[in-house]
Amino acid sequence: MKEYSEDELVHGISEGDEIAFKFVFDQYYRPLTLFALKYVADIEEAKEVVQDFFVRFWYRRNSLKITFSLKMYLYQSVKNACLNYLETNKVKQRRMQNYSQAVLSTENALENLILAEQEELLMKAIDKLPQKCREIFVLSRMNKLSNQAISNQLQISVKTVEAQISIALKRLLQSLITLLVFLLLRY
Numbered sequence: 001m002k003e004y005s006e007d008e009l010v011h012g013i014s015e016g017d018e019i020a021f022k023f024v025f026d027q028y029y030r031p032l033t034l035f036a037l038k039y040v041a042d043i044e045e046a047k048e049v050v051q052d053f054f055v056r057f058w059y060r061r062n063s064l065k066i067t068f069s070l071k072m073y074l075y076q077s078v079k080n081a082c083l084n085y086l087e088t089n090k091v092k093q094r095r096m097q098n099y100s101q102a103v104l105s106t107e108n109a110l111e112n113l114i115l116a117e118q119e120e121l122l123m124k125a126i127d128k129l130p131q132k133c134r135e136i137f138v139l140s141r142m143n144k145l146s147n148q149a150i151s152n153q154l155q156i157s158v159k160t161v162e163a164q165i166s167i168a169l170k171r172l173l174q175s176l177i178t179l180l181v182f183l184l185l186r187y
Contacts, residue, residue, distance in 0.1 A: 006070040014064045031120040032078045039082035053081045125175035137168035
């Protein structure tokens with residue numbers, strides 16, 4: 001697939017280019033869902049918020065005003081969508097206790113971007129797992145299914161589920177160690 005610059009993506013989307021929109025969706029849906037999960041605390045709610053955001057993003061494409069990076073725009077927009085979701089669903093007080101009402105600052109934006117990039121690297125490492133291993137790992141860690149439930153759903157043995165999760169964890173640990181060494185050597 002062709003690589004796009006952020007400017008090309010923004011321009012393409014604002015002109016109605018569905019391929020550019022699909023590229024952005026494919027690149028950012030999973031990391032944005034993990035990011036949203038920090039606010040709404042439920043994977044299905046996080047998926048819903050991000051999907052709704054992308055629908056609104058597409059419908060408002062003609063009036064896009066992105067003054068900073070596309071990535072920062074997406075993460076800030078999803079954060080706002082999460083906060084709106086929480087407010088409209090009358091759970092703001094209960095779930096927002098863990099989040100300060102701090103004014104968005106450059107430091108907060110940078111911190112959110114760094115966290116998002118870390119999540120993106122983790123998702124890329126998960127994407128590199130073999131298909132069945134990845135599927136089992138996602139069902140276990142993201143959908144929070146038990147090994148027995150995964151076994152029943154995929155019609156495989158519990159031992160196979162356990163072995164695949166073990167393989168996934170080992171490979172992810174290797175990827176993360178490699179990344180950490182790279183980052184330490186850079187600084």
